[in-house]
Amino acid sequence: MKQMVNRANDFGSFKDPFGSIYTINDSIYRSVLPAGIADFDAARHAGVHDRLIKSGLLIPHELVDAGDEAPEGTVYSLSHPCLPFVSYPWEWPFSMLKDAAILHLDVMEVLIPIGFWLRDASAFNVQYGGNGLILIDTLSIGKRMPGSPWVAYGQFCSHFLAPLSMAAYSDIRMMSLWRSYIDGFPLDLAIKALPFHRKYRIGLLMHLFLHARFQARAQKQKNLQNHSEGKKPKVSDRGLIGLVRSLRRAVSKINWNGFSKLWVDYESFRTYRAEDISKKSEFVDGVIHRLQPKMVWDFGANLGEFSQIAASAGSFVVSIEKEPACTELLYREIRQKKYRDRILPLTMDLANPSPGLGWNGRERLSLSDRGPADLILALALIHHLVLSAYVPFEHIARWFSSLARYLLVEFIPPTDTMVKKLLANRDEGHLPYSMESFRESFGKRFDFEDEFHLKNGRMLFLCRKR
Numbered sequence: 001m002k003q004m005v006n007r008a009n010d011f012g013s014f015k016d017p018f019g020s021i022y023t024i025n026d027s028i029y030r031s032v033l034p035a036g037i038a039d040f041d042a043a044r045h046a047g048v049h050d051r052l053i054k055s056g057l058l059i060p061h062e063l064v065d066a067g068d069e070a071p072e073g074t075v076y077s078l079s080h081p082c083l084p085f086v087s088y089p090w091e092w093p094f095s096m097l098k099d100a101a102i103l104h105l106d107v108m109e110v111l112i113p114i115g116f117w118l119r120d121a122s123a124f125n126v127q128y129g130g131n132g133l134i135l136i137d138t139l140s141i142g143k144r145m146p147g148s149p150w151v152a153y154g155q156f157c158s159h160f161l162a163p164l165s166m167a168a169y170s171d172i173r174m175m176s177l178w179r180s181y182i183d184g185f186p187l188d189l190a191i192k193a194l195p196f197h198r199k200y201r202i203g204l205l206m207h208l209f210l211h212a213r214f215q216a217r218a219q220k221q222k223n224l225q226n227h228s229e230g231k232k233p234k235v236s237d238r239g240l241i242g243l244v245r246s247l248r249r250a251v252s253k254i255n256w257n258g259f260s261k262l263w264v265d266y267e268s269f270r271t272y273r274a275e276d277i278s279k280k281s282e283f284v285d286g287v288i289h290r291l292q293p294k295m296v297w298d299f300g301a302n303l304g305e306f307s308q309i310a311a312s313a314g315s316f317v318v319s320i321e322k323e324p325a326c327t328e329l330l331y332r333e334i335r336q337k338k339y340r341d342r343i344l345p346l347t348m349d350l351a352n353p354s355p356g357l358g359w360n361g362r363e364r365l366s367l368s369d370r371g372p373a374d375l376i377l378a379l380a381l382i383h384h385l386v387l388s389a390y391v392p393f394e395h396i397a398r399w400f401s402s403l404a405r406y407l408l409v410e411f412i413p414p415t416d417t418m419v420k421k422l423l424a425n426r427d428e429g430h431l432p433y434s435m436e437s438f439r440e441s442f443g444k445r446f447d448f449e450d451e452f453h454l455k456n457g458r459m460l461f462l463c464r465k466r
Contacts, residue, residue, distance in 0.1 A: 012365075029064070042116075103133050103134075105247055161208060165194060299378045301326070318346060
């Protein structure tokens with residue numbers, strides 16, 4: 001699947017002195033620059049890359065001759081398979097960030113005994129590779145400096161241990177702080193945010209609390225004039241493996257179980273009757289088989305039942321939902337099922353979707369810049385955008401038309417119980433909500449190709465971008 005993922009990585013790799021990502025005709029390549037040659041050659045000749053690729057831990061690559069298309073200074077060019085979609089840690093379910101942490105530690109346990117390690121431990125080095133999580137930064141693998149502590153230890157704590165503990169023990173919404181701290185959570189902030197009885201757990205005490213104190217002391221010493229650099233402690237392979245396993249225990253013990261009963265019991269409280277659910281599913285399934293979209297974005301996916309319908313027909317589905325409990329439950333479910341290679345659950349408020357972040361707003365791309373999709377599913381969604389987020393139909397239609405060629409959208413009439421609740425304290429003149437206003441606004445951007453009316457009064461419309 002050839003997505004805008006190539007552009008996302010192209011700019012996002014500019015800080016790496018060892019290499020960079022570039023594209024030729026939508027194919028993905030990595031340049032290896034002179035600074036990265038020694039480690040790359042050492043890992044290649046030792047069979048490190050092949051071993052990790054065979055284990056499903058590292059994205060595959062092939063040495064190619066890119067000729068004049070390669071960036072200046074390129075010594076080697078590596079061809080990589082296209083990822084289905086690039087996502088970022090602030091969008092991930094809790095367990096996905098936890099799995100990304102464990103993936104780093106799995107790689108380290110393979111590398112250390114053979115004299116290598118990960119030079120960095122960035123959460124951005126992990127992506128959903130179409131069959132679960134995978135390390136995508138080939139050049140982060142380097143020869144270990146004998147006796148040296150792990151150079152990426154602090155980064156691992158700020159990219160994984162800090163956000164996981166804050167989300168689990170303080171508030172799951174702490175995950176959104178990634179938008180402000182794309183280089184990693186400050187450890188002192190994590191300590192302040194954690195409940196008193198949590199910060200003194202053995203693993204967190206050592207890796208967060210004491211580490212944060214050490215960082216503060218080191219920075220203070222660095223700022224003193226005429227200070228002499230202290231000797232760094234020597235760390236053996238055994239000691240480094242011990243650190244990795246200590247981190248693994250600390251990460252493994254961090255669990256978030258704050259699922260809202262409202263969402264766990266979703267099937268028992270929603271207003272659909274069984275017949276309407278069945279008919280709606282049949283219509284969605286028919287649209288998917290008719291269009292055969294390769295890439296589907298399911299907006300307002302709830303527990304992902306329609307995402308699974310699309311995935312069962314062969315589509316890759318980015319399943320987006322505002323409620324973290326829903327994306328967490330869906331991630332845990334698909335991790336055990338056959339749809340693991342076709343559904344990517346992401347947590348996102350569509351009234352405030354992921355923006356472009358980092359240098360010049362291009363280091364990490366906005367949701368819009370990671371399109372287009374072939375089909376958007378917007379089922380039981382737009383009434384929330386209009387009546388809760390105050391977004392006019394016209395703005396919604398314009399945004400949807402910029403993201404996909406086809407749209408399957410559900411309109412819920414003002415007579416519906418849920419809409420009545422949302423309208424209860426609204427001025428009728430503010431953001432008019434009616435079938436007429438819906439058809440007028442969406443009709444400017446889309447042609448209505450098909451529609452289906454449910455017995456409960458809700459209507460499904462298949463729209464094609466004009």
